[in-house]
Amino acid sequence: MNGYDTHSHPEPFETKAGLPEADIRRAVEDLQRTFEVYCETNDDRLSEIETRSASDTVTRDKLERIDAALDKQMRRLDEISLKGSRPQREAGGERMSSTAQIEHKSAFETYVRSGREENLRPLEEKALSVGSDPDGGYLVPEETESEILRRLASVSPIRAIAGTRQVSASVFKKPFSIAGPQTGWVGETAARPQTTGPTLAELAFPTMELYAMPAATATLLEDAAVDVDAWIAEEVETAFAEQEGAAFVNGDGANKPRGFLDYPQVDESAWTWGNLGTVSTGVSGAFPASDPADVLIDLIYALKSGYRQNARFVMNRRTQGAVRKLKDGDGNYIWQPPAAVGQPATLMTFPVSEAEDMPDIAADAPAIAFGDFRRGYLIVDRTGVRILRDPFSAKPYVLFYTTKRVGGGVQDFDAIKLLSFAL
Template identity: 35%
Template sequence: MPDIIEVAPVAAEETRSLPDVETIRTEIRSEIRPLADRLSALETRANRPTGGNLTPTEPAVETRAFLNYARTGVERMQAEEVRALTVANEASAGYLAPEEYGAEILKALVEFSPIRQYARVVSIGGQAIKYPRRLTGPSATWTEESANSTETTASYEQVTLTPYELRTFIDVSQALLEDNAYNLEGELAADLAEAFGITEGEAFVSGDGDGKPVGLLTAGGIAEVTTGNAATLGASPADTLIGVYHSLPNAHAQRAVWMMNRTTLGTLRKVKDGDDRYLLVDPVSASAPMTLLGRPIVEAVDMPDVAANAFPILFGDLQGYRIVDRVSFTMLRDPFTQAAKGLVRLHARRRVGGDITNPDRFIKVKVAA
């Protein structure tokens, strides 16, 4: 027989001392409410445009060291930051920007150097780099079974891309550098990107290769189409441009863009085809480019105006132009030269080169009879 457990009856006084159900519910709600508020706050922070980071991301020690170097100089930096900065020290003096900050410079650079957005950009670790360039390719022939194959040959040459040095400097107020609320990194990225972008953009278009990159308009081997008039786009610009479009092989035309400056673009906006339709098509959205014969138009301020013997329009696949970056961005701090004016001079330099690797991917329009 199992043991029988006797339960003592609850006294009336003990029953009356127990809390009622409503009181228990109130206490539970008071305990749950703070947890619900905390969860709501976390959800709000996770939905912010910071990508869900619940705490601010601390910059890497290399980035922090580089910015502190610009603000105060190496003499006032912490030992840990000095060690991080020394790793990036260049033999030619100056300190390399950390990868994170260098990427921001290059990102802003595209706004002033539009060719970078479409060309093939590579980083190199030597003084120059060589690429094979095919001049003629092999061809296949139909051959009877067990018959000998027909010999064909392919010919190649080498194109050497050399990075050249580009320099600038910025004078910054000592007071601004001492103010931690001042967005030094943002200002430097914008100012240096503009300075470098304007200069390299000009070279990518018309550089002669003498201490600077070879430009698209000066590189050899690119086919030309003339306008039929010594000083204008000719009597029928629409026919000329349609001819240019269909002169490029289909594989390249499908990836090609039109390059011209804003003045030439304004002239072409008035051009109509034989059915009285405007040749240029406005973008369907604010972020979409304007198109000509279905291909995007890239505005390049360094392209020449319509004039005698000028090349105001270029059509091609810009992947056939290669840009090489050797040193992304190096800075040297000079607190002495402008000290009497309360300024610190920041010297910046980078090394970049560029040249055509595939001239068969381009056609340029020449203003000539």
């Protein structure tokens, strides 16, 4: 290939719902071809470094353009996958499991559209729920809550891979054993001394309030063709996902979930429960110049075999761009693009989750995480999403103060390891 112009290169596909299968297949093929060009260009860059101790500016610029094109194509594949994973409405409306749910949905829609709450308040009181909390508001129907959680699972990177639990209390407590019962070998007729019992401790996951405040015009609310449930779920989806994504990675636990990077980090050789083990690259703020992929192998095998079966890498887009350039000892690129829509990119055959809240590669930064996040990190959702209608604060718009309570934290400190770019 003589060149690669990202401006003249045709757009590989459109991100419209219902995209034909042939177009989706062509999109994946375009991504694979772009990665082939990327590999050829990076090989040229490495060859120039070997022969002249520096790469040509033209080659570096070309590689950056292709890298940007790869990111763009992968984002579009993600958009197609996201649209395909969102729940579809059934013809004739959603299924209801009971008359009470139908009544609640109808009364809730009346409240959202017109502000009339006389039908909604008795239903919530009858269900033994609080009709109005200190800030006011009402619980959304179960179907709306479920759709919000499904949408969040599709767009929130850590929620998509972590363990989740719904609770009705404000704090979820999980006991765990820090020392098992004492055991020993004995002869057939030897005495059996009394053994000590297991030592238990407890992890607590408090739920914190997360809010969004979508706005609607009176015209939108008066339009009977507008699906109120879907509109609310779509409006809060991005706001909730962005806040959750940041908290699940870096949250300090103060009025928000505690992110996995907020826990103490120690070298893997000195790992103990309550800390996350780290593997160092040996170079401050960079991969080693010689055999850089070896530190990723060390990271993989720092994790016990029982966790590696469902393990994955977590990093941000810029770190993933640096990893794309790495090769194994046989000269093969260790990063591979998705093989199909809905599938992740892979690194050394393990899937890669892109979380923009992960730190960039820098001195002492734990820029890459690896582990079984479903066992390692727990997200706790308190049952119930609440909405307060406010037609006064931003006239002529109607605001919908939407809140949910969510918590999170590490539940298994042996299931997640970090690659630290440190000496």
